[in-house]
Amino acid sequence: MSDDGTDRRGLLKCMAWVGTGVVWTMAGGIPRSMPLAAAAEAGAMGDDGFSFVQISDSHIGFAKDANTDVPGTVKAGIDRILALPRAPAFLLHTGDISHLSQPDEFDLADQLIGAARLPVFHVPGEHDMLVDEGASYRERYGKGTKGAGWYSFDHGGVHFVGLVNVADLAPGGLGRLGDAQLEWLEDDLAGLGAETPVVVFAHIPLWSVYPEWGWGTEDAAQALAYLRRFGSVTVLNGHIHQVMQKVEGNVTFHTAMSTAFPQPQPGAAASPGPLKVPPGELRRLLGTTDVAFRPHAGPLALVDRPLAGG
Secondary structure: OOOOOOOHHHHHHHOOEOOOOEEEEEEOOEEEEEEHHHHHHHOOOOOOOEEEEEEOOOOEOOOEOOEOOHHHHHHHHHHHHHOOOOOOOOEEEOOOOEOOOOHHHHHHHHHHHHOOOOOEEEOOOHHHHOOHHHHHHHHHHOOOOEOOOEEEEEEOOEEEEEOOOOOOOOHHHOEOOOHHHHHHHHHHHHOOOOOOOEEEEOOOOOOOOEHHHOEOEOOHHHHHHHHOOOOOEEEEEOOOOOOEEEEEOOEEEEEOOEOOOOOOOOOOOOOOOOOOOOOOOHHHHEEEEEEEEOOOOOOOEEEEEEEOOO
């Protein structure tokens, strides 16, 4: 029995996934939203593109009042992915796979997330870099990457860029990319046409959500300068354990919920950290993000799916 009066079986039952969320589409250059069910009926997801799922901040190894059964909530998320009517092309994990960078935490995360039977692309969170300056993380997830683990790949006409902004945190906990990674990014993007959709994913947000808590990246402006010439740029981040969105010109920024525990809204507490919520509330504050791409359809459609239900 957890200290909020909910036993493990009851918690997992209440965390059954439902299709709440919003699909964003572009019509005549204007962003429009509709509920997920309505979008599915209208065919907004389409069959001529592909989708992928973002999962973030699994924090395997965490077991405190904010969530005493993190493996259970991660599994609930993976089960929901398996139940999707159309299998995603792959899964992006935007960091903090583990809580303390321990081998058994990574092992369990691999077991749980591997049950989705999808290719997985990772970037590290600061909790994945606590031991040996991230060497253990890179040995598992960083083969073939550059530097601290950055890399890019292409899928279905979209260019994906995985950045690392947790290897050398700036004072106050702000993320930092560093000169070497920024030079690599400039070179990586140089050969792409401006019409190429670009998805950038990193752990700490690449916009200043709340610098007082380290919720931003010190040198993100230079990275974003390299992206301005592209017509469609989507930036996916984790770290803050809640959904926040911002549109700045051609760039859509989107932060994801955690599958482990929520954090307070910016400035709503003395400091960031695991947030214990009233019984029945946790399921609304955990989840994953579905992202759909359709050729020539404007920005990607983002759907956040909280853990919710009965």
